[in-house]
Amino acid sequence: MKTTTLKYFEKRNADNAHDDKKFLNGRVFTTIDRFLKQKAGRPLRGKLLDVGCGDGAFVEYCNQEGLEAKGVDIADGVDFETDKLRFPDHSFDIVTMFSVIEHIKDPSNILSEVRRVLAKDGLLVIITPNVQTAKFHFWDDPTHVRPCSPENLPKLLSIFHFQKIALGVWTVGKSSRLWQLPEAMQFFIGAHLPFAGLNKYAPSFLKGRSTTMIAVFRVE
Numbered sequence: 001m002k003t004t005t006l007k008y009f010e011k012r013n014a015d016n017a018h019d020d021k022k023f024l025n026g027r028v029f030t031t032i033d034r035f036l037k038q039k040a041g042r043p044l045r046g047k048l049l050d051v052g053c054g055d056g057a058f059v060e061y062c063n064q065e066g067l068e069a070k071g072v073d074i075a076d077g078v079d080f081e082t083d084k085l086r087f088p089d090h091s092f093d094i095v096t097m098f099s100v101i102e103h104i105k106d107p108s109n110i111l112s113e114v115r116r117v118l119a120k121d122g123l124l125v126i127i128t129p130n131v132q133t134a135k136f137h138f139w140d141d142p143t144h145v146r147p148c149s150p151e152n153l154p155k156l157l158s159i160f161h162f163q164k165i166a167l168g169v170w171t172v173g174k175s176s177r178l179w180q181l182p183e184a185m186q187f188f189i190g191a192h193l194p195f196a197g198l199n200k201y202a203p204s205f206l207k208g209r210s211t212t213m214i215a216v217f218r219v220e
Contacts (some may be wrong), residue, residue: 025061027172032096032125032164032214034176039166040123042218046093049117051080052100080110098127102138105119105145111160115219124162124217126153127170133191134211150183153215162217170212187213 033044045067050059053071062069072078072085085138095114101107114124131138131147138147148156154164168179169190178186190210 021057022061026099028058029061029065031170031172031174035166035168035179035214036123036125036216037211038176038179039168040218042123044094046170047091047119048094048096049087049092049114051095051097051114058098078112080104081106082109085113085117086136089116089118090122092117092122093119094123094125096125096127100128101126102128102144102146102148107146107156108160111157111162115160115162118218118219122219123165124157124219126157126217127212128153129171130187130211130213133187137211138177148188148213150213153213154217157217161220163220165216165218167213167215168209170214171210187211 002047029044037043044062044065048059048062048067048069050056050062050069053059053073054071054075056071059069059071069088074080078085080100095118097114100110104110118124128148129138129144130149132149138144150167154167157164166179167183169186171178171190181189189220190212192209
């Protein structure tokens with residue numbers, strides 16, 4: 001009886017974790033989709049490569065939404081600083097890099113590879129901390145080696161022939177109107193004014209501050 005009960009709760013916990021992950025990835029998907037529609041004039045559709053895909057949950061969600069999505073991560077034995085990606089030239093419409101570039105000391109190889117696998121007029125979406133608003137908290141993660149800002153990220157990408165389309169504060173599930181404000185104002189609001197959170201019992205000062213930025217670039 002105890003074994004049966006234990007198995008039930010293990011399955012229940014696994015199902016809950018899966019549902020939570022699906023919910024969160026749905027919010028991420030919707031946010032990126034809205035940002036691309038507003039700033040790049042196109043939705044999150046087509047062939048997608050998620051660089052630094054982790055457990056592949058976002059890739060799985062994208063495929064469920066009708067994209068042709070694939071992922072690659074260091075767990076696959078790929079060193080982003082030295083290795084070539086295993087995909088043909090111009091094979092993706094969109095590449096996403098979610099919390100990746102800040103962990104790469106020399107991004108020359110991976111940015112060159114991303115440009116190679118992107119189709120003509122392909123888009124690169126980068127989500128990374130804004131060191132100007134994160135400040136010293138950026139270094140709370142000991143694996144962070146490359147601080148990015150709204151100024152230096154576009155300059156870095158231009159070296160690899162990516163043109164900045166838009167850059168703004170990363171706010172999951174919030175109003176798209178925020179992205180219509182000047183960049184500096186977006187980041188001030190994100191860093192200082194708490195947004196409504198999902199947990200109604202959490203104090204407001206713990207809800208939703210954002211020191212992260214989302215940027216979209218087009219292959220030149």
